[in-house]
Amino acid sequence: METILKISNLTKNYYTTQALKGIDLEVERGKILGLLGPNGSGKTTLMKIIAGILKPTSGEVLIEGKNPGIYTKKIISYLPDVNPIYKWMRVKDAVNFFKDFYNDFDEEKAKSNLGFMELKENQKVSSLSKGMLERLLLTLYLSRNAKLYILDEPLGGVDPSARDKIIDTIIKNINEDSSIVISTHIISDIEKVFDEVVFISEGKIILKENAEELRAKKGKSIDEIFREVYANV
Numbered sequence: 001m002e003t004i005l006k007i008s009n010l011t012k013n014y015y016t017t018q019a020l021k022g023i024d025l026e027v028e029r030g031k032i033l034g035l036l037g038p039n040g041s042g043k044t045t046l047m048k049i050i051a052g053i054l055k056p057t058s059g060e061v062l063i064e065g066k067n068p069g070i071y072t073k074k075i076i077s078y079l080p081d082v083n084p085i086y087k088w089m090r091v092k093d094a095v096n097f098f099k100d101f102y103n104d105f106d107e108e109k110a111k112s113n114l115g116f117m118e119l120k121e122n123q124k125v126s127s128l129s130k131g132m133l134e135r136l137l138l139t140l141y142l143s144r145n146a147k148l149y150i151l152d153e154p155l156g157g158v159d160p161s162a163r164d165k166i167i168d169t170i171i172k173n174i175n176e177d178s179s180i181v182i183s184t185h186i187i188s189d190i191e192k193v194f195d196e197v198v199f200i201s202e203g204k205i206i207l208k209e210n211a212e213e214l215r216a217k218k219g220k221s222i223d224e225i226f227r228e229v230y231a232n233v
């Protein structure tokens, strides 16, 4: 199996806060990794470093063997935890914005995803609810033909009934050559898509396993194991 992402002894300090304390992690091509941890555990910091928008304090990140930079930004689709879409836009403007910005943006895929997400091209971005906006953003980022998708809390503001739609969209859009890292603390609905899971706590990885093997070993869902582990942290 080919490794697309390799992280070695990564640390990140913000002033006096040590947000990441020596992270070692590998993601293989075609795999989906669940990055699981409570608020403040370091998920967003790690994802921003992989995406190349934050510099590590020490350690190394390699994406297809290269440090984060111009090349890696071209092959990574990063769904951030903030909204990059201008309020004045309509859904179709946001699609055009992405089309202009990313060479790998697949307009046909976007149109099909918008339909599936029940978003209309003429809707104003400012009129979308928080959950609908998240659906739009996920649609846009998944409509890139990227090699690595980094999705920071894609289920954050979405009500339980809409979660399945988001999860189905993720499944529908991936191909065997692309990998995904998904951060979340809402695990029960999405755990079925994970190949590997990593539990992160206070900037350290406290558990790293194949999802299926972990479930079999403990006789429990990842969600149950997560609750147990974090009850004792």
Ligand SMILES: Nc1ncnc2c1ncn2[C@@H]1O[C@H](COP(=O)(O)OP(=O)(O)OP(=O)(O)O)[C@@H](O)[C@H]1O
Residues within 6 Å of the ligand: 014, 015, 017, 018, 019, 037, 038, 039, 040, 041, 042, 043, 044, 045, 046
């Ligand atoms: N810009 C910053 N300046 C100072 N400290 C920061 C900054 N960003 C994050 N931190 C701190 O770093 C730690 C990790 O934060 P991070 O946002 O990476 O966690 P997270 O797991 O993504 O949390 P959440 O689930 O709440 O988004 C926290 O202690 C946080 O307060």
